[in-house]
Amino acid sequence: MIRVESLTKVFRRPHTFSGPLGPLRTLLTRRYDERTAVDGVSFEISAGEIVGYLGPNGAGKSTTVKMLTGILTPTSGLIEVDGRVPWRDREANARAVGVVFGQRSQLWWDLPLIDSLRLVGDLYDVPAARFTGSLRRMCDLLGLDDFLQTPVRQLSLGQRMRGDLAAAMLYDPPILYLDEPTVGLDVMAKQAVREFIAETNRLGRTTVVLTTHDLADVEALCERIILIDKGRVLYDGGIDDLVTAYAPPRRLVVELADDETRTFEIAAGRPIPELIAQVAAEHPIRDLSIREPDLESVITRIYAESER
Structure with a gap:
């Protein structure tokens, strides 16, 4: 459904230098500063997959999504989305994808939500x-009935996000791009968004590309993730494989009778009962717990190694 090969995006801007009155641009010498936002990224996504596209701020996630949607033209490389090159056939590509940018709404600010949705239907020539x-x-999946007649400007953030999701899927596109869809939402609103994404994928086999900083979104929805940093892919594969390959060791946390807390690293392959028995033989134990590595700790470790 989506094929990306050696995708690169370089942003150029006129070089500035310090003058007596402040920063000046070198308009005559045509010097430029360049910043590589996406640097040789390659991946393929099959129909019906939900893929988490993850990275820290400035990693190149949103730039990649904007090239996939046809908003930006790559500096080099190849993109095919459902057989189309997005920036060469923008209109056909736009009809085949739904897009939600968590911090920007596609709804009309002063109109009731229902009118925004009707306009989206007209724009995409959806039969009555x-x-x-x-x-x-x-309405059934997102619970829109209670605020369909409310102007968008009066909606809460969670209600507006549900309206944006409805607008993105109203014309049944086979591909859905979600850029930070749960940012700023409360727990209940996040859960509603996650359930909608999962149900949309299940019912229509919609292909979903999800960028997010909330790893609970990823754990709830994705079986595969692509990690990107400084515009380059660090990892592409399953979550379980990632945790197995990069997870820090499990830890045994023991609360002793004298209120001291001790932490023991559990070596790979060592039976936990054996370790507990050894600790209990040397210390009176009040309580103990085992701390399993989570996805956040794994990804944090990978980015730290990348920085080094």
């Missing part, structure tokens, strides 16, 4: 009967 069916499905 199909629009009615799609709207009913969105």
Whole structure:
């Protein structure tokens, strides 16, 4: 469904230098400063996958999504989305993808939500009967009925995000790009968004590319993740394989009778009962727990190694 090969995006801007009155641009010498946002990225995504596209701020995630949608043109490399080159066939590509940018709404600010959704239906030439069916499905999945008549400017952040998701899927695109869809949402709103994404994928086999800083989104939705840093892919594969390959050791945390807490690293392959028995033979134990590595600790470790 999505094929990316050696994708690169370099941003150029006129070079500036310090003058007596402040920063000046070198308009005559045509010198430029360059910044590589995406640097030789390659991956393929099959129909029906939900893939987490992860990285720290400035890693190149949003730039990649904007090239996939046709908003930006690559400096070099290849992208095919459902058989199309996005920036060469922007209109056809736009009809085949839904996009939600968590910090930017595609809804009309002063109109009731229902009017925004009707405009989206008109823009994408959705027949009336199909629009009615799609709207009913969105209302059922996202709980829109209570605020369909409310102007978008009066919606809470969680309600607006649900409206944006409805607008992105109203015309049944086979691909959905989500850029930070749960940013700033409360726990209940996040859960509603996650359930909608999972159900949309299950019902329509929608291919989903998800960028997020909330790893709970990834653990709830994705079986595969692509890690990117400084514009380059660090890892592409399953979450379980990532944890197995890069996880820090498990730890045994023991609370002793004298209120002291001791932490023991559990060596790979060592039976936990054996370690507990050894500790108990030397110290009176009040309580103990085992700390398993989580996805966040694994990814943090990978980025730290990348920095080094």
